[in-house]
Amino acid sequence: MPSVKPRPPAPLYEQIRQLIVAALAAGEWRPGDALPSEAALAARFGASAGTVRRALDELTAANIVERRQGSGTFVATHAAPRQQFRFLRLVADDEARGFTRELLSCRRLRATADIARALGLRTSEPVIEVRRLLHRRERPVVLDELWLPERHFEGLSAEVIAAHPGTLYALFESRFGVHMVRAEEKLRAVAATPEAAALLRVPLAEPLLSVERLAYTYGDRPVELRRGLYHTSADHYLNELN
Template sequence: MPSRKPRSAPLYEQIRQLIVAALAAGEWKPGESLPSEAALAERFGASAGTVRRALDELTAEHLVERRQGSGTFVSTHAAPRQPFRFLRLVPDDDAQAFTRELLSCRRLRATAPIALALGLRPAEPVIEVRRLLHRRERPVVLDELWLPEKNFEGLTAEVIESHAGALYALFEARFGVHMVRAQEQLRAVAAPRQAAVLLRVPEGQPLLSVERLAFTYGDRPVELRRGLYLTDHDHYRNDLN
């Protein structure tokens, strides 16, 4: 019996993929506007409705955003409403946003688990960043993250300290790396001694452990992050649609 030919992707999906490829190539940078639907339709030889469907898919993926009366823009972590897009720790009260305290930024060789997660060779150079996030004048999150050095050459403590916004906005602006999606694993853990000291809690206190792998265009992993969250006055929230 002859095998069936594989079906080609619908035209709107092909256009979505072409737009993502253009984003990955830097044709339109975070925060910049895309051409109009009519211009994109002419470029891709498709109807405006097909292009609109492709943009709808990209909007649902948070790769672009529609602004009423202004057009379609590449999503950016530098937007005021996006500084902690992947951080879902929400205050129980009306506490203010986080303040950040950098603990260290150093170059090291990737351990086997870090290399595997980031798709690197064993012992390939990575940059490790450790910091505390404070709320109500006390530490709430202990963050440790690892980045492939080849994508973040020149990232130092001085560079981080001189940037007033979120880390992801810095990654966009200085290194051209845009985090577009992330996977998380959550579990309850007992605070180890060093983390307990930094978070000012008793050793063994229950904490929420969140491991996040963030991807840029093309589903390429570019950040592994492990956070310990104190949830006495904050909670983890995820809106499910």
């Protein structure tokens, strides 16, 4: 039987990147906090400043940290203006900016098989379901449904959401210590159901864009499943490819 060759160790900068992410997951630095200087991190990890800089470059590219000229490196936060709509890619054709939010419901329920599978839960484990409309130009443009593991969001309620002035991701970050660092999306065209047509104020069977998003926190743990219906008659979905 042929022997299996051991996998070579990851490059040092990748090991340091993983150690920084582990420290973030453990809460050593919270969103918005400044990281130690490159020299301090180099001393901590026993590496050169150049190797630490390479690790921070990787984290910056992944939007986990951000560099601020003359100020240092900070943990990325959804409370920052340019991060608030990082995962919302609906762009107005008439350059209208911003959304208003209408909460439809927030309730506790048992995870269905597909929700449990996506979030790595047991079937029937408690989740929190949030339904809301996003409006632009005083018209609804997105019907959002999202599911969150209750064990990470205990105490989330309609009252808590209504009292928070910022985005949901900023609320999750500040109140529950859950920071969304990346997301995977699936898009397809669908026809508006009677309920969706009524809420989005469109004709029955109107074409809509269905966007299913699975968002992850540190350590690639899925912590939010979101399904949105987008009315794109006066908007388009923007995806920047590098």
